[in-house]
Amino acid sequence: MRYRKLATLTAVVCLTATAGCSTEELGPARTDGTVRTVLPSDTSSFDPALTQGQQSFQVANLLYDTVLRRDANASLVGGLATDWEAVSATEYTFTIRDDATCSDDTPITAEVVGDSLRRLADPATNSTWRNLVFGPGDVEVTAEGATVRVTLSEPFTTLPQGLAIAQAGIVCPAGVKDPKGLAAGTVDGAYSGPYVVKEARQGLSYTFAFREGYDSWPDYATPLTGEPPSTIELSISTDQSTVANQILAGDVELGQFADPDVVARFDAQPDLNQYPITQASTYVVFNQRPGRAFADKPELRKGVAQAIDQEAFNAVFSKGTSEVLNSIAPASFPCVSDDRSLLPGHDPEAAKKALQGTGGVKILGNTANRQYSGGADYIYQVLTDAGVEAEIQKLDNATFWSTIAEGGSDWDIVFLGDLNSVGSISASLDRVMGASVEDGGRNYSASVNPEGEAAFAEGLAATDEDARCAAFERAQRSLLERTDVVPLVGGPLTYVTSADLTMSVYDDYADWATLRFGAS
Amino acid sequence: MTDVHLTVGARPRRQRGGSSWTSFALRRAGGLAGTVVTAVVVTFFIVPLIPGDPAVSAAGPDATRAQIEQVRAQLGLDRPILERFVDYVGGLFQGDLGHSFSLNAPVADAVFRWLPFTAGLSFLALLVVLLVAVPLGMTVGALTRGGRRPRLDSAFGYVTAFVAAIPPYVMATLLVLLFAVTLGVLPPAYTKSSPGLSVVLPALALSIPSICLISRVVRRETAVVLEQDYLRTARGWRLGAMRTALRYALPNLLTSTLTLSGIILVGMLGGAISVETVFGWPGLGLGVVNAVTTKDYPLVQGLVLVLAVLSALMTMAVDIVLGIVDPRVRGGNNSG
Numbered sequence: 001m002r003y004r005k006l007a008t009l010t011a012v013v014c015l016t017a018t019a020g021c022s023t024e025e026l027g028p029a030r031t032d033g034t035v036r037t038v039l040p041s042d043t044s045s046f047d048p049a050l051t052q053g054q055q056s057f058q059v060a061n062l063l064y065d066t067v068l069r070r071d072a073n074a075s076l077v078g079g080l081a082t083d084w085e086a087v088s089a090t091e092y093t094f095t096i097r098d099d100a101t102c103s104d105d106t107p108i109t110a111e112v113v114g115d116s117l118r119r120l121a122d123p124a125t126n127s128t129w130r131n132l133v134f135g136p137g138d139v140e141v142t143a144e145g146a147t148v149r150v151t152l153s154e155p156f157t158t159l160p161q162g163l164a165i166a167q168a169g170i171v172c173p174a175g176v177k178d179p180k181g182l183a184a185g186t187v188d189g190a191y192s193g194p195y196v197v198k199e200a201r202q203g204l205s206y207t208f209a210f211r212e213g214y215d216s217w218p219d220y221a222t223p224l225t226g227e228p229p230s231t232i233e234l235s236i237s238t239d240q241s242t243v244a245n246q247i248l249a250g251d252v253e254l255g256q257f258a259d260p261d262v263v264a265r266f267d268a269q270p271d272l273n274q275y276p277i278t279q280a281s282t283y284v285v286f287n288q289r290p291g292r293a294f295a296d297k298p299e300l301r302k303g304v305a306q307a308i309d310q311e312a313f314n315a316v317f318s319k320g321t322s323e324v325l326n327s328i329a330p331a332s333f334p335c336v337s338d339d340r341s342l343l344p345g346h347d348p349e350a351a352k353k354a355l356q357g358t359g360g361v362k363i364l365g366n367t368a369n370r371q372y373s374g375g376a377d378y379i380y381q382v383l384t385d386a387g388v389e390a391e392i393q394k395l396d397n398a399t400f401w402s403t404i405a406e407g408g409s410d411w412d413i414v415f416l417g418d419l420n421s422v423g424s425i426s427a428s429l430d431r432v433m434g435a436s437v438e439d440g441g442r443n444y445s446a447s448v449n450p451e452g453e454a455a456f457a458e459g460l461a462a463t464d465e466d467a468r469c470a471a472f473e474r475a476q477r478s479l480l481e482r483t484d485v486v487p488l489v490g491g492p493l494t495y496v497t498s499a500d501l502t503m504s505v506y507d508d509y510a511d512w513a514t515l516r517f518g519a520s
Numbered sequence: 521m522t523d524v525h526l527t528v529g530a531r532p533r534r535q536r537g538g539s540s541w542t543s544f545a546l547r548r549a550g551g552l553a554g555t556v557v558t559a560v561v562v563t564f565f566i567v568p569l570i571p572g573d574p575a576v577s578a579a580g581p582d583a584t585r586a587q588i589e590q591v592r593a594q595l596g597l598d599r600p601i602l603e604r605f606v607d608y609v610g611g612l613f614q615g616d617l618g619h620s621f622s623l624n625a626p627v628a629d630a631v632f633r634w635l636p637f638t639a640g641l642s643f644l645a646l647l648v649v650l651l652v653a654v655p656l657g658m659t660v661g662a663l664t665r666g667g668r669r670p671r672l673d674s675a676f677g678y679v680t681a682f683v684a685a686i687p688p689y690v691m692a693t694l695l696v697l698l699f700a701v702t703l704g705v706l707p708p709a710y711t712k713s714s715p716g717l718s719v720v721l722p723a724l725a726l727s728i729p730s731i732c733l734i735s736r737v738v739r740r741e742t743a744v745v746l747e748q749d750y751l752r753t754a755r756g757w758r759l760g761a762m763r764t765a766l767r768y769a770l771p772n773l774l775t776s777t778l779t780l781s782g783i784i785l786v787g788m789l790g791g792a793i794s795v796e797t798v799f800g801w802p803g804l805g806l807g808v809v810n811a812v813t814t815k816d817y818p819l820v821q822g823l824v825l826v827l828a829v830l831s832a833l834m835t836m837a838v839d840i841v842l843g844i845v846d847p848r849v850r851g852g853n854n855s856g
Contacts, residue, residue, distance in 0.1 A: 036711075038800065041810055044578075045624050052580035126590045128583040183624050202623040203630045203810075204802045205712055237709065237800035238809060241693075245701055245708030246800075398815045399572030401581045405588065406573075419581075440584050 033230035035501060035515060037254035038243045042203060042236055046185035048169035049120045049127035054279065057166040057421060058512045062195040062208055062232065064169025067094055067113060067148070068160055069218040070423060070506045074334045076160055077218045080113060080170055080192070081148075089155035089461045094148045094163075100216040102172035103196045104189025108216075114143035116170045117150065117163075132422050133162030135460065155461035157468055158424040165421050169193065194228060194513055206234040226502065226519030232512075244496075247272070253498040254515070258369060260319040263494045271499040277508040278323050278330040278490030280417040282375065284308070285404075285432060285485055288447040293361050293412045301483035302344050303354025304413065307382040309346040314489045316378045317371050322489035327476050328418065328428045330490050332507035335425045335459070335469035342480040343487065348386065356387035363390055364404065364411045368397035372417060375488070379415055407438030407446070416444070417491045423509060425472050429456050432485050433475070445484060452478035544843055548836045559828035560612065563821045564605055574815040578621045595621055597817075608821075617825070618818030622811065627822035630807060635826070637710075638796070638803030641719060642788045645726035646781060653731045654777060657738025658765060664739070665746045676739065684732035688791040692725035692798040709800035722799040726791055730784045737780055741773045775846045782838030786831045 039055040048060040068084065071077040078084070081094040100108040120127055121139035135156030142149045150159065162168060175182040175190025182190050185197040185206075194217075195208040210230050217224060237243055240262045246252040248265070257263050258279075266272050286294040286301055294301050310324050323330060327337040361383065365376025373394060380392040393411075395403060403409045404416070420427045433452045435441025452475045459471035479485055495510055497503060504514035575592035576583070583591070592598050596607075611618065617627035664673040686694075699721060700708035710718045745751060746769060754764045793805035800806070804823055811819035 041814065042623055044622060052578070126587055126594075128580050128587055131584070132582060201633060202620075202625040203807060204633050233712065235710065235712065235800065236802065236806070236810070237797075238806070238813070239797050239800065242696075242709045242798060242800045245696055246711075249700055249704060249708050251707055251709070251711050395571065396813065398574075398577040398813065402573035402576035402815075405576050405581070405583075405585075407585075437585060440586060442582070442584070 033227070033517065035229040035232045035253045036235075036251065037232065038235050038237045038246065038252055040236075040238055040240075040256075043206065043234075045183045046190075046197060046200070047175075047179065047183040048167050048171065049125055049129065050183060051167055052128070054419065054421075058510075059206070059208075059234070060166035060169050061193070061512045063191045063193045063197065064166065064171065065100065065108075065192045065194075065216060066164050066166065066169050067096075067117075068164040069220075070161075070164050070509050070511070071218070071220050072222065072506050074332065074423075074507050075221070076164055077220055079164070079218050080108060080216070084160060086157065086160070086463045089157050089463050090152040092150045092159055094150075096146050096148060097216065098146065100192065102174070102189055103191040103211055104172070104174055106172055106174070106189065108170065108172070108192055110143035110146050110148045112173060113170050114141045114148050115173065115176055117141045117148065117168075119171065119176055120168060127167070129162075129165065129167040132427055133165070133168050134159065155457075157460055157463055158422065158426050161422055161424045165423075167421065195232065198231070203236065205236075208232040208234075220504070222504075224504065224514055224516060224519070226516030228513075229501075229515055229517060232515070247496055247498070250498070253501050254503075255496050257494050257496065258371065258492065260321045260371075260492070263321070263492075263496075266494075266496050273497045273499070273502060275495040275497070275503055275505045275510060276321075277493050277495070277505055277510055278332070279493035279508065280419045280491030281325055281329050281428065282317070282415055282417050282488040282491055283325065283328050283485045284379065284413060284415045284488065285445045286447070287412050287414075288445050288484070289408065289436075293358065298482055299354055300358060301486075303351045303358075303386065304383065305344040305483050305486040306347040307351035307355065307386045308379070308486055308488070309382075310488060312346075313375060313378055317375045317489055318492050322492045324489050325487040327425070327480070327487055328432065328485055329420060329425050330508050333420070333423055333425055334465075335472040337473050337476040337480070339473075339477070342477055344483065348382075351382075351386040354386075355383065357389075358387070359389035361388050361390040361412045362410060363392040364400060364414045365392055365394040366397055366400040366414075366416070367394050368400070368417070371491075375415055379413065383413075404444045405437050407436060414444075415488060419491075423507070425476070426456070426460060429472070429475055429479070432479060447482075447484045449478055449482060449484060452482070452484075541843075545840075548839055552832050552836050555832040556825075556829055559825050559832075560609065563824045563828070564608055565601070567817050567820050567824070568601070570812065570815065570820075572815050574621070574817050577815040617822035620811070620816050620819040620822075622814040622816040622819060627818050630819065631804070631822055631826050634802060634804045634807045637801060638789065638792050638805060639830075641722055641726065641792060641796075641801060641803060642785060644719060644723045645730070645788055646785050648723060648727040649730045649734055649784065650777075650781060652727075653734035654738050654770075654773070656731070657735035657740075658742045658769065658773070660735070661739040661742025662746060662761070662765065665743045677736070680732035680736050684729045684736070686729055687794070688725055688729065689794040689798060691728055692722065692795050695721045695725050696798065709798075710802060718799070718801070722795050722801050725795050725798070726788050730788070734777060734780055734784065738773055738777060741776055742769060745769045745772050771845070775842060778838055778842055778845065782835055785834050785838075789827055789831060 041055060043056040043059045044052045048064050051060055066079045067081045068076045069079040080096055080100055082097045083095040085093050096110045096113050102108060118141045119125055121130055121134055135152055135154050137152050137154030140151040170192045172190050172192050175187045178187050181187040185200040194214045195210055198209040199207040210228055240257050240259050243255040244262050244265050247255045288295045314320050314322050314324060326340055329336045363380050366372045380390055383390045404414055418428050418431060430442045432445055433449050433456060434443050436443045436446035455471050455474035459468050462468035462471055500517055502516050502519040503510060575588050575597055579588045579591040620627050620630055623630055660676050663669050696708050699706045706720050707718045751768055754768050792803055796803045796805035797809055808823045
């Protein structure tokens with residue numbers, strides 16, 4: 001009897017201990033037209049102009065249609081616009097389709113689109129996306145007939161890409177009239193997209209319902225097939241393993257994972273769909289403000305680049321699953337340099353020669369997740385191995401960004417994850433060249449690179465795509481030759497869906513409005 | 521404690537009747553008020569010391585310096601801290617805990633949305649603890665009293681010590697692996713469609729270590745009580761094992777068990793932070809984690825304040841129950 005009890009106890013302990021090693025079986029799939037998913041944090045606002053964070057952009061994609069939409073092969077397709085033209089680098093026209101309606105059945109006319117864009121451009125709205133969409137200059141938006149005309153005071157040829165981001169989603173008149181209600185998701189008629197907010201319990205769960213009769217889908221090169229989900233339910237969980245468990249148990253149909261160890265759990269599940277994307281670009285940035293260790297010392301910056309082995313970094317950062325970058329944006333973005341000869345390459349001996357005895361170097365690390373924390377450790381290790389007297393300070397994600405956004409704060413090297421939601425190289429270039437953060441720009445490094453800035457400005461003024469790309473590539477060449485940055489790898493994100501649920505991904509851009517059941 | 525039930529039916533003499541209750545209640549109410557005031561002041565002034573700029577966090581990494589300052593003004597963070605404190609305290613008297621900028625909603629709404637989840641989980645876990653730990657501890661205590669069954673005694677001691685040492689986070693992970701991932705009999709996390717089933721694993725994760733802890737205390741107390749003269753007398757009257765245990769042994773175990781349960785319940789609020797994270801359980805603990813991550817000062821302040829008040833209320837409730845069960849506590853000897 002005693003031994004039987006002992007055997008039972010042993011069996012329970014062993015079963016518990018080995019559970020993690022056993023093959024995980026999928027739970028039963030549900031087909032009631034509802035997609036259950038989990039976000040890593042709350043959606044910050046239902047106002048697309050004020051929304052922050054990847055999870056909020058995905059929600060905005062469901063609720064608001066955009067003037068243009070991203071399609072495959074780095075191209076754009078009409079969203080609410082059927083046609084568009086860059087009259088010049090400062091003037092653009094968009095012809096608005098005549099069959100789109102708001103969630104309160106108000107027709108979406110050029111005037112409605114114009115009002116929404118004017119609101120986005122209005123400094124009083126305080127949208128952080130305003131400059132990424134329209135550029136830093138003044139903006140005039142007019143509507144006449146079916147045409148919306150956008151006139152800029154400064155050239156900004158990436159405007160069409162900007163008008164395709166979720167944050168530039170068109171808000172219907174009811175939402176424009178009630179900004180507080182719009183942000184809280186309580187204005188029923190605010191939505192131009194395929195879904196409406198059915199229930200918003202902030203901090204707990206959100207339910208979105210498909211709009212009966214909605215049929216204003218973009219005219220993608222590959223048409224969408226299957227049925228859009230009738231309902232999308234969101235809940236919140238910060239733990240990726242928990243969400244993975246829910247997917248494997250069949251409790252959730254859609255999840256997103258950055259941790260390669262968690263993603264590996266799905267490798268033995270061929271019935272699940274995986275959509276890996278590069279959601280961010282990681283690269284080293286040097287603080288080049290006067291008096292800092294790497295200011296006016298390109299040979300030291302080159303030494304840092306030579307100390308870093310991108311493949312080794314990739315192994316630490318993402319177990320080798322990330323895209324190795326040639327520049328500061330993924331290769332899928334238009335106009336991104338693919339010239340690896342611009343990178344100094346891994347050369348530990350040369351690095352040691354250049355860096356030996358360099359002291360007082362302060363590295364800031366971001367602990368947003370263990371990938372970023374491990375990456376910072378790698379940078380610290382290779383610099384120490386190269387003879388640099390370095391100290392590392394690790395900060396949580398919000399503190400990390402607020403520290404480098406201060407401008408004059410105490411750091412010499414950071415490696416950051418640049419989440420470029422516009423999908424344009426220009427939205428990454430101005431993080432490392434041009435006006436510094438303390439001067440109202442986005443340049444964290446405060447580097448001064450007149451040649452690169454001139455090429456960048458030329459690209460923003462070029463309406464011809466080839467000329468624009470040539471200019472942007474010159475800007476990247478200058479950036480890399482000066483070693484103002486050290487490109488590392490992409491920040492991977494993998495969407496996992498249940499067997500019967502699919503999603504379209506356009507060049508590292510996953511659009512939740514393309515979720516479909518039963519697609520062929 | 522062992523002299524309380526020396527004589528069947530005896531009642532301890534009341535100490536100055538109502539005055540002992542008045543004094544006892546006043547002491548506890550004073551303690552509660554002090555705790556609340558301290559929590560309000562400390563949370564308000566300590567939370568802003570968390571590194572990082574909430575205005576940058578709210579504005580996002582793409583904001584320009586001017587936009588960050590505009591957000592700072594919108595959030596009222598550009599005002600002097602004392603001025604904000606006065607407003608905050610004034611708001612508290614009207615039930616206003618502030619406005620969460622990460623949720624874009626009143627903090628009180630979020631608290632009332634999350635509180636039932638944490639309270640339900642904690643009380644369910646405590647119920648499981650008491651229903652399992654007391655009978656288990658008494659049974660083992662009775663079986664092993666006076667040096668009987670030494671192997672059972674040792675095995676019980678080792679197993680409970682081992683399991684009690686497992687942190688709730690690890691326990692939660694093991695339970696998910698076993699019951700959700702491998703066996704697939706319970707949901708691995710909170711699901712809106714079946715909250716009843718979803719609560720089972722988090723409640724077990726919170727309660728199992730506590731069951732081990734309390735059952736060890738109860739076993740020890742039982743072994744001691746059963747060796748007392750009055751229980752030998754009760755057994756001599758042939759009152760039966762069950763009646764003896766329930767009527768004469770159990771009341772003498774309650775003081776220590778209740779005291780420990782109160783501490784454990786308060787501890788469960790802390791343990792809930794990790795357990796709620798593992799199970800995606802939308803309670804106050806998960807809310808605190810998210811609020812700290814986003815530098816949402818008003819939300820952190822509100823949640824910490826509510827958790828502090830809850831802890832103080834629970835401690836007071838335990839004290840009052842102890843005061844009823846054991847009048848000596850009202851005298852002030854065991855006042856905590």
